[in-house]
Amino acid sequence: MMIRWKHLIVLVIVLPVLGLVVAWSGLMSVGASSGHWAATDWFLHWVMRNSVRTAALSVEAPPLDNPALLPPAAGHFETGCAICHGSPAQGRSDAVRAMLPPPPDLKTVVPTWTDAQLFEIVKHGVRFTGMPAWPTQMRDDEVWAMVAFLRKLPEMDTNAYLQVSGLHGIGNAGEVSPLPITCESCHAEKRLTNDSIIPRLAGQSEPYLLNSLRAYAQRQRPSGVMEVAVGTLADESLPELARYYAKQARPPRAVSPADAQLIEKGRELAEKGRPADKVPACFSCHEKPGGNPAYPRISGQNAAYIMRQLRLFHAGVRGGSSFSHLMIEVASKLKEEDFAALAAFFAGRESRVP
Ligand code: HEC
Ligand code: HEC
Ligand code: HEC
Known part of the structure; x- marks a missing residue:
């Protein structure tokens, strides 16, 4: 019995010290170039999915079928999200693809989440990944509008996207190469x-x-x-x-x-x-x-x-x-x-x- 206790105490003291020594030695690579091991990748994403699923349990989604929710969310998506995730109007740059983890193409992953889970991700972001939180935590209505937009994104072609985000029709009609979002993209009277x-x-x-x-x-x-x-x-x-x-x-x-x-x-x-x-x-x-x-x-x-x-x-x-x-x-x-x-x-x- 005594021996077992001693082993345990030694373990409790030695393990963290060993961990510190390895961390201090500089042998642990923080470089993103070599990526995660497949197991680490799987584990981190599994932790993220579990965390989002649990946090979303207490969240009740309001009705999101109001088309008026889409234009401000789409315009914001183009300026605030597409730089990492790409959009029907712009691809993801090589620099962004080299992030660890790389921001996924949302068209393919959105259907794997519920509305409440998307709300949790967009409102709070994902720690250690580059996925930012919503700029203000004071109000939820804007985040829900973004969820309403994300829901529609997988079925949106380039033209529909340009129209709803206000990118369309500012330049020459039918122009596919998008113009930057301006005040008028959202606020144009018409x-x-x-x-x-x-x-x-x-x-x-x-x-x-x-x-x-x-x-x-x-x-x-x-x-x-x-x-x-x-x-x-x-x-x-x-x-x-x-x-x-x-x-x-x-x-x-x-x-x-x-x-x-x-x-x-x-x-x-x-x-x-x-x-x-x-x-x-x-x-x-x-x-x-x-x-x-x-x-x-x-x-x-x-x-x-x-x-x-x-x-x-x-x-x-x-x-x-x-x-x-x-x-x-x-x-x-x-x-x-x-x-x-x-x-x-x-x-x-x-x-x-x-
Ligand atoms: C600086 C880059 C960056 C920006 C800007 C960004 N994201 Fe992300 N986002 C990420 C990364 C990286 C992940 C992957 C997180 C992970 O795999 O755990 C992610 C994950 C997500 C996910 C979960 C997808 C999945 O299945 O892993 C959603 C939904 C999402 N982002 C939506 C948005 C929205 C909406 C915006 C704009 C308001 C946005 N993101 C802005 C980098 C970004
Ligand atoms: C992506 C869409 C979008 C873009 C781009 C945008 N706005 Fe807005 N604007 C909104 C929304 C949505 C609101 C309401 C926000 C709120 O609830 O406070 C708003 C509110 C405002 C208000 C407050 C008006 C009031 O009656 O209180 C002003 C002023 C304003 N915007 C000016 C601008 C200017 C100037 C620009 C360009 C630099 C601009 N906006 C770009 C969507 C946008
Ligand atoms: C004591 C003065 C006062 C009274 C009375 C008042 N308001 Fe206001 N209201 C204001 C001020 C000041 C603002 C602008 C706040 C700011 O500058 O941010 C405002 C802003 C607003 C806005 C936001 C406008 C925008 O473009 O975003 C609305 C809507 C509004 N008021 C409606 C009402 C209504 C409806 C009533 C009557 C029930 C009312 N107000 C009574 C002072 C008042």
Whole structure:
């Protein structure tokens, strides 16, 4: 019995010391050139799959069949993911193929994962592999939009991809060699509808646009998509972009004839608020003649985008400029059923210059 204990103690002390000596000797290669042994490769990927499977057990996927989820995710995919994974518009470079492990062609591997598992991978990334986490951990809706896009990717041909990501139609029609993603790939007026979760920028207040761009750049307004879009821009170009969009006309949008009752309920809230719940009238701040020009214009904005922002404010994760706390306070008093009414009212209303 005594001898066994001694053996065990020696083992517990000697093994880690031996490990340290080998690590210190420099004999362990960290070079990626020779790849992993097949067994190591299999083991690491097995560990990754198990970890993702377990983490995804507590994740419930929302419905992902809304086509409006695809354009911002596809545009982001081209700038934020295709450099490693390739896309229908660009192959993987030799440099990326030499990574260890190499980023897989997602068309072939996506079908092996469930929605919840893809969500886990895209949100948190994969440690030790180069697969990055989503740029912000504050909100999940953007990650789910990416999952919706990944689901569609295996069946997407080049043309469909160019169209949904906004790469198509910016250059000469039918041009297959893709152009870089620009603001217009996502924000072009002609691509947006009332169901879009990408906002209309045309005719928005210039100080508000500038504040918003700075808020994204300084990570005061969490959005992985917009963080990447403004991440490489020089500070000096932001005022120029704000001016460019503010000067454009925001033509009134033909909104599908929504429930008249819903619009009426929205109007009531916008004009009078709801004193019983301490909800102020929206027009006491927004689009108020002589009001603060840094408060945004809401009229004529896409209904789906308005709803999404109200939900984010309500949940306290919208962020924004140094005025955003005002709106967080208002939204905290709104109820879920108010969002659709407010969105329907504002979307169908002609934008007025305050
Ligand atoms: C810097 C390179 C890099 C970027 C950028 C990148 N990935 Fe990855 N990704 C990887 C690598 C490497 C793996 C392999 C991880 C492994 O095998 O454990 C991976 C794995 C994945 C997987 C799991 C595939 C599988 O079966 O192994 C998915 C899904 C994925 N990435 C999606 C994305 C999305 C979506 C984006 C953009 C938001 C993205 N990746 C950006 C490098 C990258
Ligand atoms: C890949 C698609 C994509 C690209 C590219 C993109 N945007 Fe955006 N943009 C979005 C989405 C999605 C949102 C909404 C994000 C949120 O929820 O905060 C947004 C929001 C914005 C807002 C906030 C508007 C508001 O009403 O609050 C501004 C301003 C903006 N983008 C400007 C730009 C500019 C300028 C560029 C080019 C440098 C650009 N975007 C590139 C998708 C994109
Ligand atoms: C006390 C002033 C105030 C009131 C009242 C107010 N808001 Fe706001 N709201 C703001 C400010 C300020 C912002 C911009 C925050 C920022 O700069 O990041 C904002 C932003 C918004 C946005 C985001 C716009 C965009 O383009 O992303 C929406 C949507 C919105 N408000 C809707 C409403 C609605 C609907 C009501 C009425 C229920 C309302 N607001 C009442 C101050 C107010």
